[in-house]
Structures are given as C-alpha cells and as structure tokens.
Amino acid sequence: xxxxxxxxxxxxxxxxxxxxxxxxxxxxxxxxxxxxxxxxxxxxxxxxxxxxxxxxxxxxxxxxxxxxxxxxxxxxxxxxxxxxxxxxxxxxxxxxxxxxxxxxxxxxxxxxxxxxxxxxxxxxxxxxxxxxxxxxxxxxxxxxxxxxxxxxxxxxxxxxxxxxxxxxxxxxxxxxxxxxxxxxxxxxxxxxxxxxxxxxxxxxxxxxxxxxxxxxxxxxxxxxxxxxxxxxxxxxxxxxxxxxxxxxxxxxxxxxxxxxxxxxxxxxxxxxxxxxxxxxxxxxxxxxxxxxxxxxxxxxxxxxxxxxxxxxxxxxxxxxxxxxxxxxxxxxxxxxxxxxxxxx
Amino acid sequence: xxxxxxxxxxxxxxxxxxxxxxxxxxxxxxxxxxxxxxxxxxxxxxxxxxxxxxxxxxxxxxxxxxxxxxxxxxxxxxxxxxxxxxxxxxxxxxxxxxxxxxxxxxxxxxxxxxxxxxxxxxxxxxxxxxxxxxxxxxxxxxxxxxxxxxxxxxxxxxxxxxxxxxxxxxxxxxxxxxxxxxxxxxxxxxxxxxxxxxxxxxxxxxxxxxxxxxxxxxxxxxxxxxxxxxxxxxxxxxxxxxxxxxx
Ligand SMILES: Nc1ncnc2c1ncn2[C@@H]1O[C@H](COP(=O)(O)OP(=O)(O)O)[C@@H](O)[C@H]1O
Ligand SMILES: [Mg+2]
Numbered sequence: 001x002x003x004x005x006x007x008x009x010x011x012x013x014x015x016x017x018x019x020x021x022x023x024x025x026x027x028x029x030x031x032x033x034x035x036x037x038x039x040x041x042x043x044x045x046x047x048x049x050x051x052x053x054x055x056x057x058x059x060x061x062x063x064x065x066x067x068x069x070x071x072x073x074x075x076x077x078x079x080x081x082x083x084x085x086x087x088x089x090x091x092x093x094x095x096x097x098x099x100x101x102x103x104x105x106x107x108x109x110x111x112x113x114x115x116x117x118x119x120x121x122x123x124x125x126x127x128x129x130x131x132x133x134x135x136x137x138x139x140x141x142x143x144x145x146x147x148x149x150x151x152x153x154x155x156x157x158x159x160x161x162x163x164x165x166x167x168x169x170x171x172x173x174x175x176x177x178x179x180x181x182x183x184x185x186x187x188x189x190x191x192x193x194x195x196x197x198x199x200x201x202x203x204x205x206x207x208x209x210x211x212x213x214x215x216x217x218x219x220x221x222x223x224x225x226x227x228x229x230x231x232x233x234x235x236x237x238x239x240x241x242x243x244x245x246x247x248x249x250x251x252x253x254x255x256x257x258x259x260x261x262x263x264x265x266x267x268x269x270x271x272x273x274x275x276x277x278x279x280x281x282x283x284x285x286x287x288x289x290x291x292x293x294x295x296x297x298x299x300x301x302x303x304x305x306x307x308x309x310x311x312x313x314x315x316x317x318x319x320x321x322x323x324x325x326x327x328x329x330x331x332x333x334x335x336x337x338x339x340x341x342x343x344x
Numbered sequence: 345x346x347x348x349x350x351x352x353x354x355x356x357x358x359x360x361x362x363x364x365x366x367x368x369x370x371x372x373x374x375x376x377x378x379x380x381x382x383x384x385x386x387x388x389x390x391x392x393x394x395x396x397x398x399x400x401x402x403x404x405x406x407x408x409x410x411x412x413x414x415x416x417x418x419x420x421x422x423x424x425x426x427x428x429x430x431x432x433x434x435x436x437x438x439x440x441x442x443x444x445x446x447x448x449x450x451x452x453x454x455x456x457x458x459x460x461x462x463x464x465x466x467x468x469x470x471x472x473x474x475x476x477x478x479x480x481x482x483x484x485x486x487x488x489x490x491x492x493x494x495x496x497x498x499x500x501x502x503x504x505x506x507x508x509x510x511x512x513x514x515x516x517x518x519x520x521x522x523x524x525x526x527x528x529x530x531x532x533x534x535x536x537x538x539x540x541x542x543x544x545x546x547x548x549x550x551x552x553x554x555x556x557x558x559x560x561x562x563x564x565x566x567x568x569x570x571x572x573x574x575x576x577x578x579x580x581x582x583x584x585x586x587x588x589x590x591x
Pocket of ligand 2: 388389390430
C-alpha cells in the first residue's frame with residue numbers, strides 16, 4: 001500500500017513537471033527538444049515492460065519505432081501534397097506516381113490505426129515465430145538487432161518510394177495544423193507528454209495485474225511456468241506486442257516534432273540508444289525507464305553541445321558503471337540505501 | 345472415480361542411444377501413495393520427465409484414458425498432471441501468495457488476468473492452510489526455508505487442481521520433523537489424488553508408502569507393498585541391502 005502511494009506521488013510529480021513546469025520555463029526550442037526525448041521515453045516504457053519485466057532483451061525497437069514513424073510521415077507527405085497530389089520527393093527521384101501501397105495512408109483514420117496496428121502485427125508475427133521456437137536470451141537479442149539492421153537497409157534501398165537515406169521530411173502540416181506555428185508546436189509537446197503519461201498508466205496497470213505477476217514468473221523461470229499449465233510464449237508475446245505498439249506511437253509523434261524520419265533514426269544505433277536509458281533508469285521499475293531515457297537524451301544533447309566528442313565515452317562509462325554496480329538501474333539507489341539502513 | 349488412474353505401458357526414454365527408462369509398465373490407483381525408489385541414475389527423474397512432457401518417450405502413459413506422452417508440457421499440466429522438482433523451483437521474487445495465485449490461474453481469461461487480484465481465491469486460501477504457510481503469505485518465496493519451498497511447491501500443485509501428483513524427492517534436505525509433516529501432508533492430499541513420490545529415504549518410505557515400485561537401470565525391479573518389496577531378494581541385492589548395511 002505504501003508503495004502504491006509512492007507511485008501515485010511519482011506519477012503526479014512527472015505529470016506536473018511535463019505539463020506545467022516544462023512549458024512554463026523552457027523556450028520553444030528546448031520544449032520541442034524535450035518533446036523528442038518524451039518520444040524516446042515512450043519507447044523506453046515499452047522496453048521496460050518487455051525487457052525489465054519480461055526478460056526479452058529487445059535490441060531492435062527501432063523497427064517498430066520506424067514503422068510508426070514512416071506511417072505517420074507518409075500521411076503527412078500525402079496530406080501536404082493535397083487530395084490527389086504526389087509528394088515532392090517522388091517527382092524528384094521516382095516515377096511521379098504514388099505507389100498503390102501509399103494510398104491508404106491518405107486517410108487520417110487509417111493512418112492512426114496503422115500506427116498502432118502495423119507494429120503490433122509485425123511484433124505478433126515475429127513473436128509467434130520466435131518465442132514459440134523458444135528462441136531467447138542472447139539469441140533473441142541478436143535476432144532483434146539484425147532485424148533493425150535489415151529494416152534500415154531496406155529503407156535505404158527505397159529512394160524512389162520512401163526517400164532512401166534522406167528519409168521523409170519537410171512536413172508542413174499535421175492533421176490540418178500548420179507545423180510552423182509555435183502554438184501548434186507546443187500542442188505537439190502536450191500530445192507527446194500526455195501520451196507518455198497514458199503509457200505509464202498502461203504499464204502501471206499491467207504491473208499490478210495478475211498478468212504482471214505472471215510475466216515476472218516467466219522472466220525468472222520460463223520452464224517452470226509451463227508445468228503450471230501456461231504457454232510462456234503467449235505471455236511474452238503480449239508484452240512484446242504492447243512494447244512494439246508503444247514504440248510505433250512514439251515514432252509517429254517523433255515525426256511532426258522533429259520534422260524528419262530517416263533510416264539513421266531507426267537502425268541499430270538508435271535501437272541500442274533506446275536501451276541505454278532504460279538500463280540506467282532501472283529496467284524493471286515503473287518510472288525508471290522513462291526518466292532514464294529523458295535524462296540520457298538530455299545529457300547527450302547538453303554534453304555534446306559543449307564537448308562534441310566526449311559524449312560517447314561518457315555514455316559508455318555510465319552504462320558500464322550501472323551494469324556493474326547497479327544492475328537494476330539508478331532509480332533503485334533509494335531502496336538499496338533503505339535496505340542497508342534497515343539491516344544496519 | 346476409480347477409472348482415474350495413471351497407467352504406464354512400456355515407457356521408454358533414450359538419450360543418444362543410452363536407454364535411461366527401459367520399458368516401464370506400472371499402474372497407480374487413485375488414493376494410492378506410491379513410492380518410486382531406486383539407486384541414483386535408475387531413471388526415476390527421467391520417468392517423471394517423460395510423463396510430464398519434458399523429454400520425448402515411446403510407449404504409453406494414460407490418465408483417465410487420455411494419452412499423455414508427447415504432448416506439450418503445458419497441455420499435460422492442464423490435463424491435471426502436476427509435478428515438483430528435485431531442486432525446489434518456486435518464483436523467488438514473488439510472494440508465497442503470488443506463487444500460489446499463478447499456479448491456480450492457468451484457466452483465467454484475459455480480463456481477469458489484466459486486473460489486480462482483488463481477493464485471495466478460496467482454493468489458494470485453503471492451500472495456504474494445508475501447507476502451513478498462511479502467516480508467510482506475503483513473504484517473498486526466495487527467503488523461505490528449504491522445507492517451506494517444497495511445501496509451497498506442493499501447495500502449487502494443489503491449487504493447480506492436479507489429479508496426478510509427481511513429487512521428485514520432496515523431503516531431500518529436510519529435518520526429521522519436516523519429513524514427518526510432509527508425509528502427513530501427502531497422506532491427506534493422497535486421499536483424492538494419484539500420488540507418486542520419488543524418494544531415497546527408506547525410513548520415510550516405510551512410514552508413508554502404501555505401495556512401492558523399485559526401479560533399477562531403467563526397469564521395474566519389483567513392485568508391491570513395503571513389506572513385499574523389502575522381502576524381495578533382488579531388491580535387497582541392488583538397493584535395500586546396501587541401505588541396511590549403511591544403516
Ligand atoms: N538429459 C539427459 N541426457 C543424457 N542422459 C541423461 C539425461 N538425463 C538423465 N540422463 C541419464 O539417465 C539416467 C537416469 O537419470 P535420472 O532419471 O536422473 O536418475 P534418478 O532420478 O533415478 O537418479 C542417468 O544415467 C543419467 O545420467
Ligand atoms: Mg533424480
């Protein structure tokens with residue numbers, strides 16, 4: 001019960017910081033930067049679920065992030081081009097004709113559904129193939145990493161239809177709102193922050209539910225769970241699909257906030273970067289992944305502004321320190337100290 | 345009800361040419377407390393593994409006329425066949441209550457799963473009482489004493505609603521008093537179930553077995569009541585004789 005109140009207080013503090021404090025003190029530029037970090041945090045919440053609670057080392061969340069992002073970007077390009085128009089880059093590099101598989105994304109409802117459903121379905125298919133065959137541990141991590149690499153390569157090869165290395169960019173409006181208007185940019189921040197808070201509520205409910213307890217059981221002793229009459233593959237698939245859907249939503253919000261999506265933002269490197277914040281924040285805690293993701297991204301931006309070449313070493317050192325001394329992340333420092341005091 | 349018995353016919357398990365279980369045939373009736381004994385490496389654990397789907401096997405193992413062999417592990421569990429492990433394997437990070445609640449829940453629908461447990465299910469409450477862990481319900485399973493972990497495992501079988509209980513060395517490492525308690529617990533449980541206990545401890549067997557099967561080198565060497573088995577010269581030669589020498 002005490003833990004429950006602490007979580008309510010923590011949630012309220014995060015909500016206040018994001019919805020009241022940040023918009024009040026940050027410049028438009030910084031706020032939009034924070035909006036980008038909030039998108040990473042949404043991915044991180046899903047990784048916390050799949051990895052922290054479910055034990056699946058998801059090294060390829062860039063794939064789902066990218067699927068959501070590209071679906072959104074295609075819609076924005078199409079709506080910028082007008083009802084039957086052709087996106088600018090297609091006239092430049094392509095045949096000047098919109099491919100058939102782009103067409104559904106002219107529709108905003110289809111787009112919003114696809115942002116959630118496409119990553120979910122891909123994750124479901126992968127999960128069925130992988131977890132049923134009992135691929136796990138390092139094999140699963142390498143496989144998901146390879147998928148991220150393959151996905152980025154696939155995108156790079158599609159210059160004419162999906163923008164290749166350049167990706168998709170130059171969006172002018174977002175569901176009818178002008179993206180150059182600072183008021184609308186602030187609105188985008190609120191949408192991202194609200195989404196993050198909603199995702200935190202989703203995992204909170206999952207963690208306190210019976211499913212959450214079962215997921216931890218599967219993480220710690222997958223084989224034992226079978227003898228209780230459960231198929232652990234199904235338990236893992238649920239967490240994996242939810243994490244993928246979260247990454248997809250994050251990618252979709254990232255696009256209008258940052259203004260560009262390219263293969264560089266969805267491949268191996270960003271997939272690993274998603275994970276670092278989660279590890280540092282505390283992968284199996286409720287708020288650790290989101291806070292860790294924001295903190296790491298913030299530190300990266302400020303440090304690499306002043307010491308451009310220094311960040312990568314700092315990040316590496318921090319990661320090693322956390323893995324070696326605080327395997328459950330920085331947000332567990334508090335509880336470790338209390339336990340020390342109690343046992344002393 | 346008496347048709348709910350466990351029947352093994354010519355069960356055989358081979359590991360890369362090595363025959364670990366070599367054509368075992370036996371029948372265990374409901375209400376029976378069957379002890380499965382035999383020297384180390386006799387194939388006792390492997391036989392339990394075969395029945396519960398952990399290793400592939402040939403032959404037949406039926407419970408209530410349903411074939412168990414070569415089904416998926418979780419399907420066999422759902423058919424009412426439960427087991428414990430030689431080394432207690434509870435979910436250490438979860439509480440006693442959570443362990444039991446998970447064991448009780450393989451039939452729950454998605455909506456129940458996605459909600460928090462609002463009250464303790466009655467079968468879990470009853471099992472806590474039976475295994476004597478009511479006061480420790482909110483304790484993490486990882487900090488339980490060895491004996492308590494084994495009892496928790498037995499409790500998990502009870503709430504799982506298993507009709508066949510296969511217990512692999514449940515009293516190994518227990519004190520004399522804990523053994524006594526475990527034996528009484530098994531007797532109570534055994535009234536409505538088919539129980540097979542794999543065990544090394546002869547005193548424990550003498551106190552609680554209603555029937556005994558002796559396994560040696562993957563085969564059934566002898567079967568009967570405790571007295572019959574103890575009087576069997578073949579058994580004395582490979583097993584009991586040695587145990588008596590040691591004692
Ligand atoms: N997975 C395995 N692969 C190869 N041999 C095994 C395997 N499991 C058990 N065995 C062998 O099968 C025999 C029976 O083992 P086991 O069933 O564990 O014996 P018990 O439980 O009666 O002591 C032993 O000789 C053991 O080495
Ligand atoms: Mg054994």
